[in-house]
Amino acid sequence: MADSAQAQKLVYLVTGGCGFLGEHVVRMLLQREPRLGELRVFDLHLGPWLEELKTGPVRVTAIQGDVTQAHEVAAAVAGAHVVIHTAGLVDVFGRASPKTIHEVNVQGTRNVIEACVQTGTRFLVYTSSMEVVGPNTKGHPFYRGNEDTPYEAVHRHPYPCSKALAEWLVLEANGRKVCGGLPLVTCALRPTGIYGEGHQIMRDFYRQGLRLGGRLFRAIPASVEHGRVYVGNVAWMHVLAARELERRAALMGGQVYFCYDGSPYKSYEDFNMEFLGPCGLRLVGARPLVPYWLLVFLAALNVLLQWLLRPLLLYAPLLNPYTLAVANTTFTVSTDKAQRHFGYEPLFSWEDSRTRTILWVQATGGSAQ
Ligand SMILES: NC(=O)C1=CN([C@@H]2O[C@H](COP(=O)(O)OP(=O)(O)OC[C@H]3O[C@@H](n4cnc5c(N)ncnc54)[C@H](O)[C@@H]3O)[C@@H](O)[C@H]2O)C=CC1
Ligand SMILES: CC(C)[C@@H](O)CC[C@@H](C)[C@H]1CC[C@H]2[C@@H]3[C@H](O)CC4=CC(=O)CC[C@]4(C)[C@H]3CC[C@]12C
Numbered sequence: 001m002a003d004s005a006q007a008q009k010l011v012y013l014v015t016g017g018c019g020f021l022g023e024h025v026v027r028m029l030l031q032r033e034p035r036l037g038e039l040r041v042f043d044l045h046l047g048p049w050l051e052e053l054k055t056g057p058v059r060v061t062a063i064q065g066d067v068t069q070a071h072e073v074a075a076a077v078a079g080a081h082v083v084i085h086t087a088g089l090v091d092v093f094g095r096a097s098p099k100t101i102h103e104v105n106v107q108g109t110r111n112v113i114e115a116c117v118q119t120g121t122r123f124l125v126y127t128s129s130m131e132v133v134g135p136n137t138k139g140h141p142f143y144r145g146n147e148d149t150p151y152e153a154v155h156r157h158p159y160p161c162s163k164a165l166a167e168w169l170v171l172e173a174n175g176r177k178v179c180g181g182l183p184l185v186t187c188a189l190r191p192t193g194i195y196g197e198g199h200q201i202m203r204d205f206y207r208q209g210l211r212l213g214g215r216l217f218r219a220i221p222a223s224v225e226h227g228r229v230y231v232g233n234v235a236w237m238h239v240l241a242a243r244e245l246e247r248r249a250a251l252m253g254g255q256v257y258f259c260y261d262g263s264p265y266k267s268y269e270d271f272n273m274e275f276l277g278p279c280g281l282r283l284v285g286a287r288p289l290v291p292y293w294l295l296v297f298l299a300a301l302n303v304l305l306q307w308l309l310r311p312l313l314l315y316a317p318l319l320n321p322y323t324l325a326v327a328n329t330t331f332t333v334s335t336d337k338a339q340r341h342f343g344y345e346p347l348f349s350w351e352d353s354r355t356r357t358i359l360w361v362q363a364t365g366g367s368a369q
Contacts, residue, residue, distance in 0.1 A: 009037025012242070013080040013121075015067055015112060016087030017041035018050070020198040021127065021191075024235035025084055030058055032239055042067075042076045043087065067108030070115070077115035082242045085112045085170075086127040091159060092323055093316040094306050098158035105162035106169070113173045113184075120179035123245045125238055126170040128188040128256065130227060131160040135329035143225070144265075146335035147256055157322050167256065174254035185249045187241055191234045191259040192227030192333060193268070195275075196353065197360035199231070204318060205272055206361055209281035216276070218269055218285035219295055219319075220327050226268040227332040230353035233261040233346040237338060244342035257338040261346035263353060265332045275357045292328070299324045 012029055016022040018041065026041055030053060038059040041050060046062050053060045065072035067087045077083060089096055089104040096104075109126065116124055134142050136154040145151060155161045167188045174186040195202060209216045237259050245252055264271070273283045288295070299321045309315040338344035348356070 008035070010035045010081040011038040011040065011079055012036060013040040013042060013076055013083045015042045015073075015076075015083070015085045015108075016127075018043040018045055018047040019086060020200065021194060021231055021234055022086045023047065023049070023198060024196070024231045025086060025238050026053070028232070028235040028239050030056060030060075032236070033243065035243075040076055040080065042073075067111055068103050070111045073108075073111040074115040074118060077112070077121050078119040080119075080121045082123045082125070082245070083112060083116060083121055084125045084127075084238050084242055085109065086238075088127070088163075088166075089159075092157065092320075092326070093318070094303070094320060095314060095316050101158040101162050105159075106165050109166035109169055113169060113176075113186075116184055117173075117176055117178045120182075122178055122182055122184055123242065124170065124173070124184065124186040125242045125245065126167065126186065126188045127238070128167040128170075128190045129160070129163045130190050130192045130258065130331060130333065131155075132164045132167050132190060132256075135326055135331050137325070139325065139329050141330035142332070143330055144332050144334040146333060147258060147337050171254050171256065183249075183253075185245050185253045187245060187252050187254070188256045189234075189237055189241060189259045189338075190256055192229050192331070194231050194234055195228050195263075195271075196231030196357050199357075201318070202272060202275065202357070202361065203364055206276055206279060206281065206364070208318075209276060214280055215282050215284050216269070216273075217289050218283055219288055219290070219324075220267050220269050221288060222267050222270055222286070224267045224328055225265040225330045225332045226271065226327070227260055227265070228263045228268075228271050229260045230263060230346070230348050230350075230357070232348045232353065232356070234259050236347040237344050240342055240344050241338075248342055251341055255337075255341065257341070257344075258333040258335050259338070260333050260335075261348070261353070262350040264350065268327050274354055275361050278358050279361050295319070295324055296321070 017026045040061045042063045050062045170186045176184045306315045
């Protein structure tokens with residue numbers, strides 16, 4: 001990949017390229033990666049919007065496939081110079097079984113790594129998560145921490161467990177010889193809570209507020225800070241890391257980088273109101289309207305209802321013991337490691353990120369689509 005950008009056109013593969021983050025990575029690559037010759041978009045569910053991307057100078061190849069199927073992954077990876085692996089099952093609401101979460105997030109990542117080794121692809125950027133670190137099951141706050149901050153990462157939930165194992169696999173694979181004898185170079189990016197155009201949970205909150213007469217009711221103290229990052233900046237960090245991974249292999253190889261930007265540190269609910277307020281919603285209560293023990297009870301009741309109703313329908317509300325615990329534990333990051341190692345600076349200011357997200361929420365009008 002050492003040739004000049006003008007001479008050699010590169011093949012990138014984005015797994016999960018039709019997801020919330022994946023779509024932004026795909027579009028960012030097309031806009032800001034001049035070395036791109038072919039962009040392969042691999043996903044279980046291909047979006048119709050891909051068709052509009054096929055009219056440009058870069059060859060866009062849509063591949064419908066399953067990361068749990070090694071042969072499908074190998075076929076998609078073969079010939080790629082760079083893989084950006086965002087595909088994953090992002091489920092903390094009990095929609096998928098722990099087994100399925102593990103199969104997609106862990107075995108799927110193993111399949112991507114082995115495909116790189118077998119086919120000779122040397123550069124792999126993995127979308128990890130803040131959840132690899134925490135919040136832990138003990139509710140310990142992580143306040144403005146960085147990649148070196150000591151923290152007892154203790155997980156029981158299938159999602160963080162799967163992300164932690166997948167990240168370990170990716171970092172462990174750094175330096176393995178790929179077909180052709182050169183070393184595999186990997187890194188993992190750990191976004192905090194991503195927001196922006198296409199964020200399903202934000203849409204769910206908006207629809208919930210519309211159903212409740214334009215009101216949302218505070219459940220979490222305003223003092224609990226939760227890190228959030230604009231999806232466009234997450235996409236930009238992926239593009240930049242993928243670009244610099246060859247030139248700075250010795251520095252970046254096997255490293256993790258928190259992914260955040262200038263978005264303000266606020267509670268999860270107060271942060272959401274930065275977008276839902278201008279869309280007409282109001283957050284009722286300067287402090288939680290119900291005692292924490294009642295929220296704990298209601299969260300447990302939701303688990304029971306989910307289990308009872310499962311033969312009939314999928315009941316997966318936002319409130320469950322895990323989401324309550326995470327929302328109620330401070331987790332914010334402050335680090336310049338990505339800036340020092342590969343020159344990352346957010347592409348979108350907080351003001352721009354906020355405006356774009358508000359316009360998107362307004363455009364959805366609370367619709368399911
Ligand atoms: N949403 C967030 O706040 C954060 C997300 N992340 C990570 O970012 C990545 C993307 O997450 P989102 O865009 O939020 O989720 P998403 O659910 O919108 O996108 C995931 C994509 O992966 C695809 N996918 C799922 N299973 C697959 C399989 N077996 N084979 C092929 N494709 C499959 C889905 O179809 C979807 O398009 C995930 O790895 C997630 O763990 C990390 C930190 C925060
Ligand atoms: C019902 C209330 C308690 C409400 O406040 C619950 C909010 C809850 C749905 C979210 C609070 C924190 C979120 C998670 C956090 O941003 C970290 C994440 C990282 C990921 O990799 C995937 C998404 C998530 C787990 C995110 C999910 C939604 C929350 C739990």
